[in-house]
Amino acid sequence: MSPVCPQAAMRVLFVVSHSPSNWSSMVPLGWALRASGHEVRVVCSPAQADPVSRAGLTPVPVLEAEREEVMLRALNCMQAQRGQWRFAEPPPHPVTGVPLGPADDFDAMGWFQENWMRLAELARRGSDAAVEFARWWQPQVVVHDLMSVEGPLTGKVLGVPALLHLWGPVGPHDGGEARPFLPIDFSQAFARHGLGELSPGTYEHMINPCPPAVSAPLPVHHYPVRHVPYNGSGAVPPWRPEPRAAQRRPRVGVVWSTSATRTFGPVSFAVPKVAEALAGLDVDVVLTLTAADRQRAGELPAGMRVLENVPLHLLLPDCDLVIHHGGAGSAMTALAAGIPQLILPNGWDQEIMSDRIAGTGAALAVHNATADAGAIRAAVSGLLGDAGHREAAARLRQEMEAQPGPVALVTALEELAAGATLVTN
Incomplete structure (x- = not known):
């Protein structure tokens, strides 16, 4: 019997956005890759370095961005201005988090205009740092979550496969053509690198952990994977209920x-x-x-x-x-x-x-x-x-x-990496 040639170790770059709830579904794939002998690094913000480490993965904390809750509160204020806010109490102020009172004349669009240059500069530094690290580390594959701009950007710049790992039954095509479910490219990073603009068509590969009956519309090639729950680290409580x-x-x-x-x-x-x-x-x-x-x-x-x-x-x-x-x-x-x-x-x-x-x-x-x-x-x-x-x-x-487990997905990534050609300049 001829010996089996071992699969050469590949480098897989995870790029994650600014909340663990966005990327926790990716963690079991990281474990499977490491258990298969591959290298994994996780480009993230400094605020995510500790959660990434507690998940057993290696963070690269180079991203910069406004806190996610600030951005979401600002978007909620915009909804309120449009009459789309459903709660009886006004939404919280983007920065302070204190609910706006009836007398508050808060202009959410004005807040974005006033802060746009600052947000764009934070995003520029983060996206440039992600690309710089990727050019140095030379990953063969990139995996990222839905709210990451830097993940698909890095894949496009390096010319390697970038896979969008969904976190649940929602995808970039939700919301329709007019308002797709996408992150905001504040610094126009795609245009700066000659890649057009970020759109639903940017995503060429997706990883879908959802059962088919609840899956988001996925018009591009996607890899099904069984969802292995990871909700953060923690011990079994001393109290354990009966079955x-x-x-x-x-x-x-x-x-x-x-x-x-x-x-x-x-x-x-x-x-x-x-x-x-x-x-x-x-x-x-x-x-x-x-x-x-x-x-x-x-x-x-x-x-x-x-x-x-x-x-x-x-x-x-x-x-x-x-x-x-x-x-x-x-x-x-x-x-x-x-x-x-x-x-x-x-x-x-x-x-x-x-x-x-x-x-x-x-x-x-x-x-x-x-x-x-x-x-x-x-x-x-x-x-x-x-x-x-x-x-x-x-x-x-x-x-x-019935979906294939994360280990089976490792094989698919190996096959993608084998056909990739890195852009090194």
Whole structure:
């Protein structure tokens, strides 16, 4: 028998945007690449260096940009100016985070115009640093998330395959031709490098971790991959619930995002009204919150258990239902657990993803701005009382488990790298 020639180690550059929720679905691919003997570096902002390190990957903290929550709050203020803000309380100020009062005459478009040059300079330094590092390190493949400008830019500049790794059921073609779901290229980095402009047509390869029934429209070649939940580092809590089969009552997990509250303001913090809704039901309630949100939640009804900073993949497999804000990490972890979801989206991609999942019967979606305790209680009763929702969630889990795992995706990247020609100038 002739010996098998080992695959030469390749260098894979991950380029991630400024929130762990955007790139956490990429982490298992990083593990698979490292376990296969390949090198991985993660170009990120300094704020992401610690989360990347805790995920077991190597950060290259060279990107510069305004904080993501500032940008999203500014966009929310623009929605309010257009009459598209759905909450009763005004959105928070982009910089201070304090909700704007009725007397505040805040011009969101004016804020962007006043800050555009500063934002463009931050973006220019970051994109130039990413390209400079890539030219030095010479990766054969680039993998990036949907809100990264520097990822597709680096691939185009070097002439190597760049793969957009989706974080959930949302893609660049959502929103239509007029308003595609894309990051803002503040410094015109694509034009500066003679690459035209960033558009949905920029993406030639995509990695899709979604089950087919909830997938975003993907008109280009894409690689399916099984979603392996990664919700940050953390230990198994000392308290471990009995398995679902041994329970007398259904278990409802409640998850909320501190970043959602920072982005949409205190009015969006739904934990108190969710707790009020569940207090009248015969269910076992487990909430996972940060320490700050635990304080914000105040006194909770007796019998509700609170876990602080527990990764969702350690909690949801023991639940019969989860209530969350519509973030990709929560939605995809619930899909992997095969449990129904009550989604209370606030805006942006949360609404797109919640509608797609609800369309399969595996979830109900009620906008957080209109969901009161009564509506939440009715939705929970419906989800727990109708076996159709459980069956739909189980089907999506089976679809997800039928997808090839991250190790299989490594082989596809090796084949792409073998055909790549680096541009070195």
